Amino acid sequence: MAMKQRAGTVGGGLGRELSVGEVAERSGVAVSALHFYESKGLISSWRTGGNQRRYARDVLRRLGIIKVAQNTGIPLAEIKAALDTLPDGRTPNKKDWARLSARWREDLDARIAQLTRLRDRLEGCIGCGCLSMENCPLRNPGDQAGEHGSGPRYLEPQS
Amino acid sequence: MAMKQRAGTVGGGLGRELSVGEVAERSGVAVSALHFYESKGLISSWRTGGNQRRYARDVLRRLGIIKVAQNTGIPLAEIKAALDTLPDGRTPNKKDWARLSARWREDLDARIAQLTRLRDRLEGCIGCGCLSMENCPLRNPGDQAGEHGSGPRYLEPQS
DNA sequence: CATTGACCTAAAGTTTACTTGAGCTTTTAC
DNA sequence: GTAAAAGCTCAAGTAAACTTTAGGTCAATG
Numbered sequence: 001m002a003m004k005q006r007a008g009t010v011g012g013g014l015g016r017e018l019s020v021g022e023v024a025e026r027s028g029v030a031v032s033a034l035h036f037y038e039s040k041g042l043i044s045s046w047r048t049g050g051n052q053r054r055y056a057r058d059v060l061r062r063l064g065i066i067k068v069a070q071n072t073g074i075p076l077a078e079i080k081a082a083l084d085t086l087p088d089g090r091t092p093n094k095k096d097w098a099r100l101s102a103r104w105r106e107d108l109d110a111r112i113a114q115l116t117r118l119r120d121r122l123e124g125c126i127g128c129g130c131l132s133m134e135n136c137p138l139r140n141p142g143d144q145a146g147e148h149g150s151g152p153r154y155l156e157p158q159s
Numbered sequence: 160m161a162m163k164q165r166a167g168t169v170g171g172g173l174g175r176e177l178s179v180g181e182v183a184e185r186s187g188v189a190v191s192a193l194h195f196y197e198s199k200g201l202i203s204s205w206r207t208g209g210n211q212r213r214y215a216r217d218v219l220r221r222l223g224i225i226k227v228a229q230n231t232g233i234p235l236a237e238i239k240a241a242l243d244t245l246p247d248g249r250t251p252n253k254k255d256w257a258r259l260s261a262r263w264r265e266d267l268d269a270r271i272a273q274l275t276r277l278r279d280r281l282e283g284c285i286g287c288g289c290l291s292m293e294n295c296p297l298r299n300p301g302d303q304a305g306e307h308g309s310g311p312r313y314l315e316p317q318s
Numbered sequence: 319c320a321t322t323g324a325c326c327t328a329a330a331g332t333t334t335a336c337t338t339g340a341g342c343t344t345t346t347a348c
Numbered sequence: 349g350t351a352a353a354a355g356c357t358c359a360a361g362t363a364a365a366c367t368t369t370a371g372g373t374c375a376a377t378g
Contacts, residue, residue: 119271122263
């Protein structure tokens with residue numbers, strides 16, 4: 001039959017280790033990105049005699065979590081920091097996952113709230129004629145009170 | 160008296176033109192950013208005999224609008240494109256503003272909706288034990304601009 | 319009139335998250 | 349047994365949105 005049997009000759013067991021190409025195919029993460037994540041310490045691998053990477057299957061779970069976190073807008077550095085809080089750098093178990101995802105949900109909530117506030121202000125300003133921007137709440141997204149100093153300080157750095 | 164009277168000797172009228180430093184101070188946008196915006200065509204100025212920039216006051220309004228749009232996550236290129244739809248590159252009047260802000264609000268709405276969906280999925284997955292990531296909805300957020308390459312093979316197509 | 323402080327330009331640097339390319343080795347397939 | 353596919357490393361490129369640096373000019377002030 002000559003089936004494709006990559007990443008070692010161990011057989012088709014579930015515990016089979018994965019080559020970088022297999023991980024890429026199964027995770028949807030490019031090989032170059034896998035190299036990159038490894039260089040950043042987000043995932044890890046060991047090497048074969050021929051210096052090729054081999055991954056444990058749980059790298060797929062780790063990648064799944066990384067993707068979810070990225071979708072919520074968490075930067076890689078923070079994702080790494082979160083993963084680093086796990087003992088032995090192990091892949092999160094159920095409890096870890098609950099903790100991580102709860103934390104990330106807070107971030108999401110905060111960002112949703114911020115965008116919602118902004119949208120509401122925008123809503124209130126459409127066609128309101130405050131275009132003079134003298135007192136428009138949009139100018140000051142941080143909900144800051146008026147500035148002092150010489151003359152009006154319109155736009156503030158950012159929220 | 161000897162009041163600070165910059166950017167020309169035209170007097171204190173409201174129509175006074177502004178130097179780059181004054182615009183920076185009043186808008187909260189760094190001088191370097193003003194140069195940058197100008198190079199990108201988002202704002203404009205004329206020059207004095209000594210080659211210094213002078214701005215009309217409505218540059219402040221334009222900057223306000225740019226900031227609002229940026230806060231909603233619109234990239235500069237798109238902001239420019241939107242501003243470019245205005246005749247004569249004029250600063251938006253009330254009607255223009257209504258159109259632009261309505262458009263941007265849609266973007267905001269969409270992003271809020273996306274984040275909310277993500278949060279809800281995350282919520283549903285906290286502690287749900289789907290950590291195996293076999294079928295977890297989080298793995299494949301429907302809103303993702305589909306992965307490129309040969310068909311998004313998300314995690315675990317086999318076993 | 320001389321000294322600052324504000325400006326000017328052009329180019330290079332910064333950050334995030336990767337991708338691309340070059341040049342070389344290992345594995346797999348026929 | 350050999351060629352193609354898959355891997356490897358390291359360096360450089362990409363994109364967005366600016367900032368920083370360097371080197372020089374202009375202008376307000378004592």
